[in-house]
Amino acid sequence: xxxxxKDDGRTHMKSGLxxxxxxxxxxxxxxxxxxxxxxxxxxxMLAVGxxxxxxxxxxxxLPLVAAIAELKKDFKLIVGVGGGARARHTYEIGxxxxxxxxxxxxxxxGVEENNRxxxxxxxxxxxGITFIKDHFQDLQLFLGNGMIPICIGQxxxxxxxxxxxxxxxxxxxxxxxxxxxQAEVIxxxxxxxxxxxxxxxxxxPQKNPDVEFIPAISARELLDGDFPDLPIERELLRxxxxxxxxxxxxxxxxxxxxxxxxxxxxEDVGTIIYSRRYSAAEGRNQ
Amino acid sequence: MSRKRQGKIWIEGMDSPMxxxxxxxxxxxxxxGERTSVSILPDIWVIKIGxxxxxxxxxxxxLPILKExxxxxxxxxxxxxxxxxxxxxxxxxxLGLDLNLPTGMLARLGGTVPVQxxxxxxLLTARHGGIVIYPDDFDKLPFFLNTGCIPITSGMPPNEFxxxxxxxxxxxxxxTDAGVYLLGEFLGAKGVLYIKDEEGLYTDDPKKxxxxxxxxxxxxxxxxxxxxxxxVVERIVLEYISRAEKVRKIQIINGLKAGTISAALxxxxxxxxxxxA
Numbered sequence: 006x007x008x009x010x011k012d013d014g015r016t017h018m019k020s021g022l023x024x025x026x027x028x029x030x031x032x033x034x035x036x037x038x039x040x041x042x043x044x045x046x047x048x049x050m051l052a053v054g055x056x057x058x059x060x061x062x063x064x065x066x067l068p069l070v071a072a073i074a075e076l077k078k079d080f081k082l083i084v085g086v087g088g089g090a091r092a093r094h095t096y097e098i099g100x101x102x103x104x105x106x107x108x109x110x111x112x113x114x115g116v117e118e119n120n121r122x123x124x125x126x127x128x129x130x131x132x133g134i135t136f137i138k139d140h141f142q143d144l145q146l147f148l149g150n151g152m153i154p155i156c157i158g159q160x161x162x163x164x165x166x167x168x169x170x171x172x173x174x175x176x177x178x179x180x181x182x183x184x185x186x187q188a189e190v191i192x193x194x195x196x197x198x199x200x201x202x203x204x205x206x207x208x209x210p211q212k213n214p215d216v217e218f219i220p221a222i223s224a225r226e227l228l229d230g231d232f233p234d235l236p237i238e239r240e241l242l243r244x245x246x247x248x249x250x251x252x253x254x255x256x257x258x259x260x261x262x263x264x265x266x267x268x269x270x271x272e273d274v275g276t277i278i279y280s281r282r283y284s285a286a287e288g289r290n291q
Numbered sequence: 292m293s294r295k296r297q298g299k300i301w302i303e304g305m306d307s308p309m310x311x312x313x314x315x316x317x318x319x320x321x322x323x324g325e326r327t328s329v330s331i332l333p334d335i336w337v338i339k340i341g342x343x344x345x346x347x348x349x350x351x352x353x354l355p356i357l358k359e360x361x362x363x364x365x366x367x368x369x370x371x372x373x374x375x376x377x378x379x380x381x382x383x384x385x386l387g388l389d390l391n392l393p394t395g396m397l398a399r400l401g402g403t404v405p406v407q408x409x410x411x412x413x414l415l416t417a418r419h420g421g422i423v424i425y426p427d428d429f430d431k432l433p434f435f436l437n438t439g440c441i442p443i444t445s446g447m448p449p450n451e452f453x454x455x456x457x458x459x460x461x462x463x464x465x466x467t468d469a470g471v472y473l474l475g476e477f478l479g480a481k482g483v484l485y486i487k488d489e490e491g492l493y494t495d496d497p498k499k500x501x502x503x504x505x506x507x508x509x510x511x512x513x514x515x516x517x518x519x520x521x522x523v524v525e526r527i528v529l530e531y532i533s534r535a536e537k538v539r540k541i542q543i544i545n546g547l548k549a550g551t552i553s554a555a556l557x558x559x560x561x562x563x564x565x566x567x568a
Contacts, residue, residue, distance in 0.1 A: 015343060016378065017343075020381055020385035021388070022384055023378070027381065027525075029520050030521075034459055037460050056313075061299055061300070093309040094305065105329070106328070106536075141452055165450070165477070166473075167531055168535045186455065189395065190393050233316060233318060235313065247455065247458045248456055249461075
């Protein structure tokens with residue numbers, strides 16, 4: 006029992022954080038580090054858009070499924086997916102019912118499960134399996150056996166979804182953030198958002214013809230600049246900017262599946278969004 | 292045969308401004324208006340029992356606090372008890388930091404100790420209706436409360452591997468104070484009460500700095516702006532309060548002082564109150 010310290014009425018274990026409130030700024034600064042250990046560093050996260058890809062039906066989904074099946078021979082892949090039109094309809098009804106933000110966050114993932122199950126069904130001949138939270142630590146079992154784990158995007162904050170930073174009544178955290186965070190804790194090699202636009206523009210190119218394409222930009226510039234609409238969640242930009250392992254993401258047009266092959270091979274396709282810790286010289290994360 | 296509009300599957304009844312929105316449109320979000328929402332369980336208190344401050348003191352602190360809470364329960368006060376982690380959580384964070392593990396992994400590790408503490412409290416309160424509940428049980432809360440049970444749960448939010456890395460430092464920003472606050476905010480709870488071993492908030496850690504001054508009442512923003520190094524609650528809670536819709540204040544009290552919990556549950560301004568504005 007010599008490692009226990011009891012001199013102030015509490016029983017402490019000797020550790021670097023003994024008696025600390027864990028709130029002190031000074032203490033928190035001392036725990037800072039630029040890089041962290043990676044859990045499965047050779048895997049790539051493919052984030053398939055709900056509205057942009059899944060809602061387009063077979064003409065967009067089947068070529069993408071064929072491309073993923075082919076690319077799986079050369080790359081370890083996790084496929085994640087958003088909810089699309091049904092997620093938006095969920096929000097629409099949920100907001101009309103005055104549900105709190107934590108209630109919306111709890112409910113919305115249900116429709117993503119439809120999309121995950123569809124992709125799993127289609128990819129099953131090539132090793133597609135559902136990948137759920139409780140099996141997060143079984144990832145290597147799946148990858149090592151040549152499978153393609155397929156998961157939903159919405160992070161499991163559920164009722165604990167924080168009050169939003171963005172205006173309005175929607176949760177800040179959606180599938181873009183959730184899939185990024187999985188990749189970050191895994192220490193994935195790449196995160197690729199597969200959408201139906203060529204990348205990031207100064208505004209939504211499907212609504213505003215007067216836009217410019219942005220091939221590369223920092224998360225901070227995208228957050229602070231005058232960009233009325235973006236193909237990815239704004240909270241993804243904040244999350245990316247603070248990350249330690251995954252320091253860039255790529256947004257590509259999945260309606261031409263050759264873009265996915267090029268992105269996985271590290272070619273400069275679509276838009277790269279990078280964090281303040283991104284170092285092109287290191288050659289990691291694109 | 293599936294019908295499509297603008298290349299996407301379309302069915303009758305789907306038309307709305309939200310369907311074609313990217314959800315990242317600034318104007319679109321602003322047009323959704325201010326947050327107003329129903330209160331889920333407005334008569335319920337959410338009460339946190341500190342890990343290091345209370346649980347790690349053992350029975351000398353825990354038993355009188357439980358006695359006071361059970362007496363309040365007998366008077367009809369309804370609450371959910373949440374637990375902190377404490378010393379063992381600090382030890383495993385320390386180990387994880389030493390191994391340079393990512394924040395999401397630290398959050399996962401930090402989740403187990405508060406569950407142990409919740410189970411301890413359940414064993415001690417079982418004969419008064421104490422039950423342990425997990426995040427998946429939360430939609431059954433009305434059932435548990437209406438039967439006169441005292442739901443006890445870990446204060447840790449279910450973020451685990453999905454915990455975001457902070458701008459500075461690797462320790463998870465959302466720990467048990469944050470989880471308890473967010474639970475209260477979601478429920479639209481009657482109040483969120485933190486039972487610790489200090490009178491409330493001081494200008495510095497009173498256990499280390501004898502010159503620290505007591506602060507009875509302060510706004511979250513003033514506290515954030517003060518830049519003070521140490522706080523009695525997790526810093527991110529102050530950010531959440533500032534943006535919150537329902538729970539616009541929290542109260543931090545000294546559970547070691549008999550009668551303080553009862554006074555707080557009666558609405559008295561004991562301890563420190565931190566307000567949204």
